[in-house]
Amino acid sequence: MRIAIAGDHRGYAAKERMSLLLNEQGHDVVDMGTNSARSCDYTDIAYGASTAVAAGRVDTAVLLCGSGIGMSISANKVHGIRAALCSDELTAQMARRHNDANVLCLAADLLGEELMRRIIEVWLESKFEAGRHTRRVEKITMIEQGCDPNDYKGNT
Template sequence: MKVLIASDHAGLELRQELVASLKERGVAHDDVGPVTRDSVDYPDFATRVARAVAAGEYALGVLVCGTGIGMSIVANKHRGVRAALCTTEFEARMARAHNDANVLCLGQRVVGAGVGRAILEAFLSTPFEGGRHERRVQKIREAESQG
């Protein structure tokens, strides 16, 4: 599994914590920034991660901004992306298990470093359950093609 992670300026510190967590766990990943707190446009970073995940270049993506809302909106505009804004470990587990979410969105102003790490851990360690949930994920795919 390889993960692509990015943030905007408002998510920089939490992203750095999450990168440290990925390193500690030995998870292959690429961090595409930004590297400073200078203002950047979150859609640019969300699009980069979403396109790479949708193309199959990365198994999962992680996006961080101030609230996680903007990143999740942009990421979900991309066909094949199921981005989930999570504020708890439970939400992260359910996003993976029931929705086969492939992009985790977090808000630095919403969750602290410890909770953020725990959410990431839950997201990475929970497999998609398939079964009855596969039918529902297929309906998400169909909705994408209907615009």
């Protein structure tokens, strides 16, 4: 799988460790910064990785900042992105299975390395279930396009 990985200054060390892990597992990892622990803006980092996902240049992205919140908010502003801030394996699994999330956000300051590894593993293994969840994801897209999801006319 082709995976973008990116972190701001607070996520830098965790990004480096998770990047090595993903490479060891045979993934094609695209490091999208930052390249040091020097202060930078999470918005810029989130935008670069999220646009790579939205454009289809990578299959998914893993974004790391101190709390994961800034990355999540920023990534979700990119058209076509459904970023999920996950704190355990279950939230990662449900984000993928029910919400077809395509960007994983992690709190580098709050999660240990082993838990981050397990969350990423579950994220990559979990697939969208479709079915009734398709309608809900289509409604999320409607909101993204400025439409009222109550006007949904789909078939699912």
